[in-house]
Amino acid sequence: MSHILILGGDGYLGWPTAMYFSNRGHEVTVVDNYFRRNACVELDVGMLYPVPTLIERARIWHELTGKEIKVLIGDLTDPEVMRCLFDGRAEYSWALNKNFTGIPETVVHYAEQPSAPYSLINYKYANITLQNNLLVTNNLMFAIRDFSRDTHIIKLGTMGEYGTPDIDIEEGWIEIEHKGRKDKFLFPRQASSLYHTTKIMDTDLLWFGARMWDLRVTDLMQGPVYGIETEESKIDERLRTIFNYDEIFGTILNRFIVQAVADYPLTVYGKGGQTRGYLNINDTLQCIHMSEQSSAQCGELRIFNQIMETFSANELAEKVQDVGKMRGYNVVLNHLENPRKEAEDHYYSPNYKGLIELGVKPHYLTNEVLEGMLQVVQDNKKNIRKEVIFRGITW
């Protein structure tokens, strides 16, 4: 079993990924600086339920399973924090065995500011987003260049890098024929938030690293994720992932479910024709796993579109409305004036076969899945603060 280093191990995807690999016998190290939690406090946005610290979660995981997830609390924008994870200087904040685990075979890089509205609150948050996301990626690239060129980088990109072009979206690459000549290029990208634009920049950085130093990179263009429970979190409520339901850190379906339970009209932006690809949090775990099992080649930037099905905002809202009604909620749709500048009615035809071909078995968005989410939210209804659901960050 290999050693997996998870950057951003406290986040919505980071912690479930850590447990997932630990459960399958891998050595796992997680690093985080609590950026997300601190931002939630600073911006006064709620979480659906309290979540123990990362160190406490690692302790609970060990108590219940006997397995060790090593924890290092530190800021990866500091290159020395990144480099200590490769050169043996790491001082873990929590570990059973404090000795250096060794250089990881795989790094899963989630350590980014992940919110479009956060990145556009004002110029200060824009700068924080740029600095955090670019420096962490760059520090990772140089650490691997300097200490461990064979380590496989698995990086979370976003389908938002492509925007909504009027042509079919391929998995990362396109051959262009122009004036009788041909070459292959990264698929054109133009994002509709500053956060999404930093992901384009990340891809450019890692493509540079792959070409210059033969790094192995898998860049996963993920759509918005929904869901709460994973196989590993089901053993104890305290292991559940961070769940935000606010406009800043909550993803759209998670928000709609909370709005339904809170008797808050679903916040559909504009006409609601915005179509995106979505996936269940359990499929994120599968996608990372399948990517880890089949490393990118030396010098390869391998790109997959990490979505399982596409919906418009209206379709998602209607699904939540239907399931909510079955459970006795009076779910209303509220078509707000769109706080974002984006196309509300557009062509959208992304290709997303690559991860399925690697062996991922999709969990689709069934009524059963929606009911499972509704149940967890209902159990925590007393924690929902209606006033933090929407504040109208515009751009």
Add this chain to the structure above:
Amino acid sequence: MSHILILGGDGYLGWPTAMYFSNRGHEVTVVDNYFRRNACVELDVGMLYPVPTLIERARIWHELTGKEIKVLIGDLTDPEVMRCLFDGRAEYSWALNKNFTGIPETVVHYAEQPSAPYSLINYKYANITLQNNLLVTNNLMFAIRDFSRDTHIIKLGTMGEYGTPDIDIEEGWIEIEHKGRKDKFLFPRQASSLYHTTKIMDTDLLWFGARMWDLRVTDLMQGPVYGIETEESKIDERLRTIFNYDEIFGTILNRFIVQAVADYPLTVYGKGGQTRGYLNINDTLQCIHMSEQSSAQCGELRIFNQIMETFSANELAEKVQDVGKMRGYNVVLNHLENPRKEAEDHYYSPNYKGLIELGVKPHYLTNEVLEGMLQVVQDNKKNIRKEVIFRGITW
């Protein structure tokens, strides 16, 4: 006459641009934090002759011409320094009239770390490059969004953003036909240094700003510039621009000329078939001027390829060899093992009609031009430090 704000006004192009516009009756403000000079000291790379401080140069310019170039010494990665230039809080480091000039009609943004080798000395210099270039551009974008959406941004990009694709390089944009559908995109870009990659990122940022907030942006994909004297510097030697001849901050032709005079074999990297577009520093001034005269439209990212002719490294070296020999120098070519990872023999067919159509009259690289440069270098031969010419930064 309008007010022009020049960011990076102390640099190789910044100071000549300031004098050029001042000479033509514009109000000019320059901002710089001496990044380039400080880096030259830190890295111990030489300048061909000493250059007075920016404040001293503004004083000399005023003494000789009666014209005022306002100076603000400050770090534009600090958003408050950027914003004070738009909201009236600016405290000039030097000015005849200390009152705020007002919001500029045009900003010329040169305030970037401009060297590929610098960006790849090691991970620390890589981070400095990323932070400096991205934060200055972002601070500028937000200042204009917040205070002055009508201000025209003229930004220096680089032909290096495109790399050396196997198809013809258009001026910034390309229509792609794919599976029977069409859309227009930024021309695909993949750069061969970290510095050049930050320029791709700048373009992505400003394209975001143009789409979201209707900003007016001209992005000039410039090739390597050569030359020393401009019309304005000829009135007094102390007004000459900063001239580097080292591997880090010297551009290729400027380096070759110094190497010829210093009896140092010309450092041609690898086979020398690397072909690029070049231009005279006087044509940079014309290009900026013509761009300023014809603003981009609201919401437009206007891209020009700012080169006047193309040469391979071998062709440049041979031109310098020929002119050097005529002046009695024994100029030898040294094909070094390439310290960079780049194609040494490749297709290169860039389009560069746009600026000519706007009225730029090219100065081509004639023997006369080369002889003029040789003369200035020869006059300063005693200052040349051979040991700083090449140190072999590799990537």
